[in-house]
Amino acid sequence: MAENRLAIRAVNKTFHVDGSALIALSDIDLDIAPGSFVTIVGASGCGKSTLLRIIAGLDAGEGEVLHGGQPVAGPSLDRGLVFQEPRLFPWLTVEQNVALGLENAPLDAAAKRRTVGSHLALVGLSAFAKALPRQLSGGMAQRVAIARGLVNRPSVLLLDEPFGALDALTRAHLQDELQRIWAHERITTVLVTHDVDEAVLLGDRVVVMAPRPGRIAHIFDIDLPRLRDRRSEELVRLRNVVLDALETVSGNSLAQEAVEPADRWRSLPIGDAALPA
Ligand SMILES: Nc1ncnc2c1ncn2[C@@H]1O[C@H](COP(=O)(O)OP(=O)(O)O)[C@@H](O)[C@H]1O
Numbered sequence: 001m002a003e004n005r006l007a008i009r010a011v012n013k014t015f016h017v018d019g020s021a022l023i024a025l026s027d028i029d030l031d032i033a034p035g036s037f038v039t040i041v042g043a044s045g046c047g048k049s050t051l052l053r054i055i056a057g058l059d060a061g062e063g064e065v066l067h068g069g070q071p072v073a074g075p076s077l078d079r080g081l082v083f084q085e086p087r088l089f090p091w092l093t094v095e096q097n098v099a100l101g102l103e104n105a106p107l108d109a110a111a112k113r114r115t116v117g118s119h120l121a122l123v124g125l126s127a128f129a130k131a132l133p134r135q136l137s138g139g140m141a142q143r144v145a146i147a148r149g150l151v152n153r154p155s156v157l158l159l160d161e162p163f164g165a166l167d168a169l170t171r172a173h174l175q176d177e178l179q180r181i182w183a184h185e186r187i188t189t190v191l192v193t194h195d196v197d198e199a200v201l202l203g204d205r206v207v208v209m210a211p212r213p214g215r216i217a218h219i220f221d222i223d224l225p226r227l228r229d230r231r232s233e234e235l236v237r238l239r240n241v242v243l244d245a246l247e248t249v250s251g252n253s254l255a256q257e258a259v260e261p262a263d264r265w266r267s268l269p270i271g272d273a274a275l276p277a
């Protein structure tokens with residue numbers, strides 16, 4: 001499966017805004033093995049989306065990205081994309097939205113219908129094939145976006161904070177779904193998130209990015225069986241290790257942003273708050 005390997009070689013990216021230069025990415029080198037699940041975690045603004053866009057071919061920087069040994073020169077159907085917002089067309093049904101991912105595929109109409117149907121089944125939405133996006137919950141809409149990202153059977157799936165806009169319960173449910181889909185399809189997956197829990201729950205490898213300039217600070221291998229239990233002691237221990245690393249490289253204010261609000265409340269010294277000084 002060497003043809004699926006992603007190799008990111010000496011990637012740099014500078015944005016020029018109002019005459020000043022902002023180094024978004026500095027010397028990024030990363031190898032992503034075929035069939036692996038890599039998560040990239042970092043504080044907001046550290047360059048995660050920029051890196052994912054460069055891997056996708058939506059943007060370019062210095063250096064190169066190789067996909068199966070070939071330089072990435074633009075977007076490709078072989079790299080499926082899922083963003084934070086589902087980006088569905090409101091006037092198209094669920095199955096029509098998924099079929100958009102097949103627009104240029106060399107399949108006849110019947111084969112397209114079958115492929116769309118099997119991918120709706122994969123994300124558990126067969127019953128909603130004829131529904132319109134406004135009839136879906138946020139979690140269901142995001143499942144449609146995942147089906148559309150997978151429908152071409154790309155060799156790589158790229159996800160940019162795909163569950164960031166969902167409530168905690170729906171997010172947990174979709175994280176489990178994604179683990180199940182990944183175990184089923186064994187598709188090379190790169191997921192960007194600011195959520196340490198998510199990064200450690202989902203990744204075989206967790207890449208921790210540091211901000212200003214955006215760079216890779218640490219890589220952790222997470223060798224735990226799937227489906228992973230978010231409450232397991234080992235997972236919580238690893239999560240704390242990664243959180244420590246992220247906080248150290250992000251600086252205090254940014255680390256706070258990268259932590260779930262719930263964690264922030266838990267860390268408040270509530271018992272001391274009412275005591276006189
Ligand atoms: N198109 C752009 N033009 C100028 N600056 C940008 C652009 N895209 C991103 N940036 C800047 O690059 C840095 C990294 O952004 P981004 O990759 O979106 O970070 P993240 O996804 O980690 O939050 C930020 O400082 C952001 O403001």
Ligand SMILES: [Mg+2]
Pocket residue numbers: 048049050
């Ligand atoms: Mg981003």
